[in-house]
Amino acid sequence: MARRNQHSKEELRAMAIEALADLVEREGVDNFSVRQIAGKLGYTPGMLYHLFVNLDDLILHLNAQTLDALNARIDRAAGHGDPMAVLKAMAFEYLRLAREHTALWQLVFSHRMANQAPVPDWYVDRTRHMFEQVEVQLKDWVPAADQRQRQVMARTLWGSVHGICLLHVENKLNVAGDVAPEAMLESLLDHYLSSCAREGEK
Amino acid sequence: MARRNQHSKEELRAMAIEALADLVEREGVDNFSVRQIAGKLGYTPGMLYHLFVNLDDLILHLNAQTLDALNARIDRAAGHGDPMAVLKAMAFEYLRLAREHTALWQLVFSHRMANQAPVPDWYVDRTRHMFEQVEVQLKDWVPAADQRQRQVMARTLWGSVHGICLLHVENKLNVAGDVAPEAMLESLLDHYLSSCAREGEK
DNA sequence: CAACATTAATGAACGGCGTTCAATACCGTG
């Protein structure tokens, strides 16, 4: 039998998450299995079910970690500068993580809960954070807009940023001459935000 | 043994695609299997490999069909009106299909080829079509822009439209009060396009 | 009409998957 109590349950959880992250980054979003993860740790598959309720749960924990990294970058970008510059910096950080850790990023956005199980609160909180940071910047950018309008703008803007990064990461841009995603993000933010500002002045 | 030659190979292919479509719409994007498809047709799993090279190939054929439906709607929307109205109509058609045939739409955009196999030309053509239609409208909307600029705009715009529809379809908008995707598409097109036009005038 | 060649379809097998759970081997405690 394998060594006992070499690691606490928490340590083992962290190790399992790390093993999955490694596997995903090395082999791609859809090329891992409970058996491989356990193998990497030197345990049997069944053991993982004492750490997580199932594979979905483990994936969710890894995704939370990835979202934390994403949020950290976004928060850093929120530091200083006018809203336009900050939002651009945020969008570029979003793209950068998608680029540098493509598979982890894909896992966050391509994972669907089995049998429509509800996403836990501690997970939803992390996705909400991003939208909130965008809204904060919009408060400065279009002070005349009410909260409702800002909500629409934040979701529109960030949904768009996400779409652009997604097309890039999934290689759907090779159709008829590729365009750098940076140019697309610039185009989006320049035009969308400047028009929003103009309307706010009226 | 099952009846022979009741159907031509082409008929069987169409039936298999239809069976998969049915299964996907009924049970969701990730709840089908070769065995279920064959079962629906009254055949054994192995038989499907005389019609398609593998499951990926079958999925690709269904996705091509879905893209054809999408393109048909987009072409219809391209009929008449000023570019802004036409592009809005196109975006709304995009959203409408995502709404009415969510699972089929998801299958198109969530399917990844195994072992990074190349996507066949006949498939790429269908995805290119959409971007081209957007570019045609932009030619009218911003006549001053050169082809390169229009390419960037078309991809930026359609990547954004896609991102917004995706967030809606995947239920990622429940975070802190939902916003109707129609409002987001309106916001995107109004602001992005109007700013593009203004720049074109300079 | 019988014998044959062709081919549509089968069904069993392979190696893999996520998940469950009784049995087991180890550990700290008394």
Next chain:
DNA sequence: CACGGTATTGAACGCCGTTCATTAATGTTG
């Protein structure tokens, strides 16, 4: 040192996509 508790196992279940030799129905020929 024995014992109770528990961390870990390993076998099993019912799935999965895919392959392929075998079979059975067909169309063709003599």
